[in-house]
Amino acid sequence: MKVLVVHNFYQQAGGEDSVFRAEVALLEGYGHDVRTFTVSNDMIAQTPRLQAAAQTLHNRQMAREITRQVRGHGSQIVHFHNTFPILSPAVYAGARAGGAAVVQTLHNYRLMCANGLFFRDGHVCEDCLGQLPLPAVRHRCYRDSAAASAVVAAMQVTHRAAGTYRNGVDAYIALTEFARDKFIAGGLPAGRIAVKPNFLAGGPGPGTGEGGYALYVGRLSPEKGVDTLLRAWAHLGDTLPLKIVGDGPLAPQVTQAAATLPGVTWLGQQDRAGVLELMQNAAFLVLPSEWYEGFPMTLIEAWGVGLPVLGSHLGALGALIEPGQTGMLFRAGNADDLAAQVRWLRGHPEERKQMGTGAFQLSQTLYSPERNHEQLMEIYAAALKRFGAARGSPAPV
Structure with a gap:
């Protein structure tokens, strides 16, 4: 299978970054034809503030680049890990325009919460879950900035209204059943959210546990x-x-x-x-x-x-x-x-x-690589089937 794996490296997102690398290695290890495309938040420093805000909502340039990557590689699946903030949700349409099904791993709660954590002022907060994200702006939930929080809220509202999250992604991956329930409560289509946990590759095996700490x-x-x-x-x-x-x-x-x-x-x-x-x-x-x-x-x-x-x-x-x-x-x-x-x-x-x-x-x-690969292939198959049905053609194999 030809898979394009895409990731926006983000500050303090070490877990997401390691999962991205592990899944690329997993796919390559099972003989799939894998291409990666990555960007880094370091690019924001060279981007004027208003332009960066506009690109967070809809980055046309990145959407075109994803289309180019898909066509050049012949990708059947584009698997996104993080699209925030540089790639933007516009890349989903870019992948589909190139002829590939879209899969999105949901590492955090960014689609429903400005800071992605459901956490504010030292406690769990679900004020924006399933609601207009006005509390996020009022409480400056993203980077302790009302302006920056407003940009994230605008991204959420714009793409909810446009149906991007509901129609632009063929399969979502939630890491746990708990997270899946939250995403459903936030408006994502239940039938398109599969649960696939992270996995451990290449561990050293059991230790003694005798260090006394x-x-x-x-x-x-x-x-x-x-x-x-x-x-x-x-x-x-x-x-x-x-x-x-x-x-x-x-x-x-x-x-x-x-x-x-x-x-x-x-x-x-x-x-x-x-x-x-x-x-x-x-x-x-x-x-x-x-x-x-x-x-x-x-x-x-x-x-x-x-x-x-x-x-x-x-x-x-x-x-x-x-x-x-x-x-x-x-x-x-x-x-x-x-x-x-x-x-x-x-x-x-x-x-x-x-x-x-x-x-x-x-x-x-x-949580073995073998089990994870089986789950991933099931998710990819479901995404290809849905994408093929949407286009009125058989799913590619």
């Missing part, structure tokens, strides 16, 4: 629950050391915590090999997120090395983590409950080991 890996930002994490360890003291990997706007708070709280160590950014080694030796991973996580790669990587996960009982995490089988859950934003679950895990090493075994087995069955 808990581990956090992720962006240091409010929606990730970093403040709750630090407050919990203020209660725990040196009961169990905590190693923190990552960077972000809350780095100063983490730096202070590492200097003042016994047992807390900040390791900064680490490469994937370093993260996996830390995971192999950790007692468990902590995912204290306070937004509706998509499907964190850190979760799959942890399970892929047999590491149980202590996560917040919120959104998809509450459904993905099975307490006592692959990890434990605590009440999101509740530092006392997080500390209590940490104490329990520390005091039950045999149960931790069993959870790690269950997590590894799950990763090998549900």
Whole structure:
């Protein structure tokens, strides 16, 4: 199959970027004819502000470029990962004009929420879900700017009214059932949204888990629950050391915590090999997120090395983590409950080991490259069938 995989690299979108690369490698590994087309938000710095705003709504130049790429490659499928902000939703029409079916992976909630997170002022916010996104402008949800938020809101309203999201995409990929339900509530056609999780390729296998520490890996930002994490360890003291990997706007708070709280160590950014080694030796991973996580790669990587996960009982995490089988859950934003679950895990090493075994087995069955490729081919087939029916011709094979 000939597939054009398209991605708009975006600041702090590390998870999306790694999934894009992994899926390209997966398709190539199974012998598909793959071409990639990428842009970076670095281009915005060279673009006048009004022009950048107009292109966010509808970038005609990028639509024409996608048409050219499809025709030059003979692509049957164009698989978009992120189109915001440079590519714009105009690229869907560009792909179809070239003769290809359109697939869009929904890594975040940007089509329904200006900041893509359903998170505002330290809590979950669904004020714009299924509604005109006026609250997003009022609360300056995108980049803390009313003007920038208005541009994103205008993009959403314009393309909803034009039917772009409903008619311009042949198949959507949601990462979890929880996310799928939110997209349906936001107006996307239910029959066109398939669920396909992220996957782990090339993991090092189970570790020992005997390093004697808990581990956090992720962006240091409010929606990730970093403040709750630090407050919990203020209660725990040196009961169990905590190693923190990552960077972000809350780095100063983490730096202070590492200097003042016994047992807390900040390791900064680490490469994937370093993260996996830390995971192999950790007692468990902590995912204290306070937004509706998509499907964190850190979760799959942890399970892929047999590491149980202590996560917040919120959104998809509450459904993905099975307490006592692959990890434990605590009440999101509740530092006392997080500390209590940490104490329990520390005091039950045999149960931790069993959870790690269950997590590894799950990763090998549900989140393997082989299973992911099967799911992806089913989605591509459905997209081709719908595209062929819309054109009044048989789907290409």
